[in-house]
Amino acid sequence: MCKQLGYEVALPAFEGDASQVRKTNQQLLASCDSVFVFYGAGDEAWKRTIDSELKKMAGYRGGKPLTARCIYLAEPRTSDKEDLIDMEEPGLIDGLGGFAEEAVAKSMQAVTAAGAIS
Numbered sequence: 001m002c003k004q005l006g007y008e009v010a011l012p013a014f015e016g017d018a019s020q021v022r023k024t025n026q027q028l029l030a031s032c033d034s035v036f037v038f039y040g041a042g043d044e045a046w047k048r049t050i051d052s053e054l055k056k057m058a059g060y061r062g063g064k065p066l067t068a069r070c071i072y073l074a075e076p077r078t079s080d081k082e083d084l085i086d087m088e089e090p091g092l093i094d095g096l097g098g099f100a101e102e103a104v105a106k107s108m109q110a111v112t113a114a115g116a117i118s
Helices: 018-031 044-060 079-086 101-113
Strands: 034-039 068-073 092-094
Touching: 018 044, 034 044, 068 079, 068 101, 079 092, 092 101
Parallel strands: 034 068, 068 092
Antiparallel strands: none
């Protein structure tokens, strides 16, 4: 869906030497305009690790702000994901009941309006 809307999609590295994976992902975070986190099978510890990396992201970017940061929740349903919904986490897309195409499209439109792509 993102590519159809004109976005260049870059997936994080998951395999290989740990230091190379970290370096590759830091380079992606330094050069991107927005971040879309898919939170499905990962557990709460995984989510906290991602949150930590996103906080460090400002250092990789030389102060350049992100246009958008979204978190897409997918099955399985967990208490951590329910907490995120209850706390109305900014940029949250609730896909626990199935693919939330309309919410994703709305988020992508907001990114476009903010100037991430032309």
